[in-house]
Amino acid sequence: MASAQGKRLASGGLIDRTRTLPFTFDGETLSGHPGDTLASALLASGKTLVGRSFKYHRPRGILTAGCEEPNALVELRNGARREPNTRATTIELYDGLDAASQNRWPSLKLDLLAANQLFSPIFGAGFYYKTFMWPASFWEKVYEPAIRRAAGLGRAAEAPDPDHxxxxxxxxxxxxxxxxxxxxxxxxxxxxxxxxxxxxxxxxxxxxxxxxxxxxxxxxxxxxxxxxxxxxxxxxxxxxxxxxxxxxxxxxxxxxxxxxxxxxxxxxxxxxxxxxxxxxxxxxxxxxxxxxIERPVVFGDNDRPGIMLAGAVRTYLNRFGVAPGNRAVIFADNDDAFRTAVDLVGAGVEVAALIDARKGSSASAQAAAEKANARYLAGAVIKRVRGGQAVKGVEIRDQSGKIERLDCDLIAMSGGWSxxxxxxxxxxxxxxxxxxxxxxxxxxxxxxxxxxxxxxxxxxxxxxxxxxxxxxxxxxxxCGFTPSIQALPAASDENTAASAVWQVAGGKGKAFVDFQNDVTVSDVKLAAREGFRIPEHLKRYTTLGMATDQGKTANANGAAVLAGVTGRYVGAVGTTTFRPPFTPVAIAAFAGHHRGQDFRPARLAPSHGWAEEQGAYFVETGPWLRALYYPWEGEEPQATVNREVATVRTNVGVCDVSTLGKIDVQGKDAGVFLDRVYANTFSSLPVGRARYGLMLREDGFVLDDGTTARLKDDHYFMTTTTANAVRVMQHLEFCQQCLWPELGVQMVSVTEQWAQFAVAGPRARDVLQGVVDPAHDLSNAAFPYLAAGDVTVCGGTPARLFRLSFSGELAYEVAVPARFGETMMRAILEAGAPYGIAPYGTEALGVLRIEKGHPAGGELNGQTTAHDLGLGKLVSTKKDFIGRFMAARPALTDPARPSLVGLRPVDREDRLRAGAHLIPRGEDATAKNDQGYVTSIAFSPSLGHWLGLGLLSRGPERHGEIVRAYDPLRGDDVLVEVCPPCFIDSAGERLRV
Amino acid sequence: MRIRCPYCGERALEEFTYRGDATVTRPGSLEPQATGAWVDYVYLRDNPDGHHREHWHHSAGCHAWLVVTRDMRTHEILAVEFARKEP
The missing domain is CATH 3.50.50.60 (FAD/NAD(P)-binding domain)
Structure with a gap:
């Protein structure tokens, strides 16, 4: 049963008293009403101690009634939905709300870590920097974990957030x-x-x-x-x-x-x-x-539970129908705060005194005191607060210096509004x-x-x-509208006269400037003494204003105290920079739906659905999900890849290569345009033929490679690597629109429009003959290596056929409109069944190309030149093209640059590792002896051992030399033989049969 | 930041890809004495304290390359035009 709301007023407030909402705080069941915040419901139940402070573990209550709250931070909800550091003052009460106080052990009332405040003389600003300096290795292992345990806020949930x-x-x-x-x-x-x-x-x-x-x-x-x-x-x-x-x-x-x-x-x-x-x-x-935002007054022990901003007191009285105390004093420097007295008395709360920190007396404040039947003490200050976990009274020093003690359980304070x-x-x-x-x-x-x-x-x-x-x-x-002139609603301007009394001098106890980060007047003074005299420095040295509330109640007082200490005019001190967000925003909100698998949209190859049916294992390549391999039941991954590679080398395999970037280039100047963007020449390419193309950046390094076919005199079809498809398209558009707008050429990305399949292996032609309509002659004479052209497949479906080979085997790529992609995959497999066809994934694709020494992602890494990749002879000297001038710089063709080589382990049992450094045999593994690195590795089922590609200084001159492949990351150090990058059919006979 | 694409209208920053300085011109010469001009074109960039002309690509829109005149201090965009005069 929920306990009674002992501090709830008999009437008033914007709450629905017809309904009661039970909730729990630190396991205790309490209750409130719809319209309450957690803070107002806690106060209604008489809970004034709600948290412990960050550094000193001081007991803290509720200071404000809004988003600026520095004290009343709680863990809201539990389990996977637990959210730390939520402000009780902004949490809307609901049935079954579960909240817990933070930063206390073992309990809120008995917090053993409050012993921290006994050592407060050494916990001052910059303490961590000064004290935990030595030995350096202790910082990460000993000091920081211990400090983090003691000083902290709430605990984050330990399970993934189940909400959206x-x-x-x-x-x-x-x-x-x-x-x-x-x-x-x-x-x-x-x-x-x-x-x-x-x-x-x-x-x-x-x-x-x-x-x-x-x-x-x-x-x-x-x-x-x-x-x-x-x-x-x-x-x-x-x-x-x-x-x-x-x-x-x-x-x-x-x-x-x-x-x-x-x-x-x-x-x-x-x-x-x-x-x-x-x-x-x-x-x-x-x-x-x-x-x-109302400012607190800086005086000794101004953080005790029961000390609240005057505006917040009025909020709890008037909006929530809650009396935050039984006997109040008001301590302020402005008339606005003193009208709180009238509201308090109206709610039946006794007001002991109005303590006006200003020098002269204020008629408005005096009138409020009379209405509240309270004493008015002009020119007085609170010298000391009695009570630890709750305010019990105050010691007041009046204008004449006389000390007086008053009992109270509520102090409404105000230093004016910012x-x-x-x-x-x-x-x-x-x-x-x-x-x-x-x-x-x-x-x-x-x-x-x-x-x-x-x-x-x-x-x-x-x-x-x-x-x-x-x-x-x-x-x-x-915005272009015409507002009509409307009569203003009638209201009066209440008296808001204020005079800034920032700080009470000569008080006792810690005077807090920043409640959430436990920054006191002494800390500000210390910082100023040590030279941190501008707010940005003060902030970083003392952490003033760096808590989750970003110093909403602290910054103004901090600047004022700093001004006082350094003998400056407060307006001249300046302020720190406020940055977004105004109030804390959960990372989850920034992420939105972009979590886990939904981090970004996955592009799916046209045969994806079919590949899923086969139980393919997928891998992310750029934005795509591609089939990595197609395991048979019970087959180990390496065995699968070996089988897929062997199938291509001995029979025939099929691979979905639709993810390659595809760009349709048309126009009377298409050939000239391609000559300018490729390092080699395309205007001379005959219609019906394809050519390997190498694209450089303007600084002379390799941008991308691919094949481009000429379908008609003014119509080329370009492919790019999967990873660079977007970049290349953007680059071509830049060249077309910004560099050579006079050329008659247009281009469009058709990556999504065409499904493309590589059919590779000695039986590739046999398979294709079962798919391509009989009207088309696929014989080597009629459709030789690097031929390209329109065909029809499966009884009239328009398609394009290219005789390209990435694997080094007899191979074709057949492209159909994307909507036929999955059907095409099934048709190829059906036609290939008699020849032992198997689908192969990107892993086998990679092994096949490493066996052939074709550069790909590991080698096209943005740091290699055509020369490095052994493609120097492709680079034309007869025309201007992107990268031409800069690629010719001597340093970019220096034979000492690391250049492409093949690598095989001397001991054929050894495994190679991509990323291993290449070091001359017998030399130490030092940066000075580092002559290159391994870029790609694979286990070659065709050769029965590991092999690799690498970039090695003067590599092409060193075939036959034995070097160290040193991989400190994984602790490997093996001897490898440098060899030509192509391991299989180096004469290139197989692909021309 | 928002950019008013002359073709698509005002769109959010994420639709665009930044390239850089639009004031540099690709040298026409391949002679060795053009080295300085090429180095300037490829590597050297001004970072003016004020207005700057930059290439932006409307990559999630019409794919037009734009020349955006932007105040480097305030991010205020003063003009947006097609890089290609007759698109």
């Missing part, structure tokens, strides 16, 4: 961030003009500060106006209200990132719904109405200091953004409404 996250795009004319008084006024003004408006509100309810105050608009409770505005906006067809969404980043071109917590307010998202959705919102104009300028600075905008407000206000703004209301430093309600309406109308006007 998605990404979405939205477009609008005017994006309004924040649905408080100014945001609603801005959205109304913009939306009424007919512009497309998106209104984003972080909370689950619209209203902003109006939810928390007892203001009036048009003579009625302000929430009536909020509800009317909400209803009007909902009814406008081009206005979209989004709730539970935080705009977290501003990017170039009016692009905004926003995180929508779609299902964080339920235990498990409904089927097919994401937990969170990351929005990219593109807006022509944006109006920032992000409000302001406009929430964060989003104005994401594109390098600089906020500026406003002396009157003693705060940073927006300075230079991102293009298209305007700011209204408290975010602009316009704190009064009437000012918020007016500036919001003006900014909304102006934004709509800038």
């Amino acid at each position: 996250y998605e990404k979405a795009n939205a477009f609008c004319d005017v994006l309004v961030t924040g649905a408080g008084a100014s945001g609603l006024a801005a959205a109304l003004a913009a939306a009424r003009s007919g512009s497309r408006v998106i209104l984003c509100e972080e909370d689950f309810r619209l209203g902003g500060r109006l939810l928390a105050e007892r203001d009036e608009i048009d003579g009625r409770p302000a929430m009536d106006w909020v509800k009317a505005a909400e209803a009007e906006l909902e009814a406008l067809p081009d206005c979209r209200i989004m709730r539970r969404i935080s705009v977290v980043g501003v990017y170039d071109g009016g692009t905004y990132a926003a995180l929508e917590r779609v299902n964080d307010h339920v235990p498990v998202p409904p089927a097919h719904e994401p937990r969170q959705r990351l929005w990219r919102i593109v807006a022509k104009r944006a109006v920032l109405c992000a409000g302001a 406009p929430t300028v964060h989003l104005t600075t994401h594109l390098n905008g600089k906020p500026k200091w406003d002396e009157g407000l003693a705060a940073l206000v927006p300075g230079s703004l991102p293009p298209g953004m305007s700011v209204a209301g408290a975010a602009l430093g316009q704190f009064g309600l009437a000012s918020c409404l007016a500036s919001g309406q003006a900014a909304g109308a102006e934004a709509a006007r800038a």
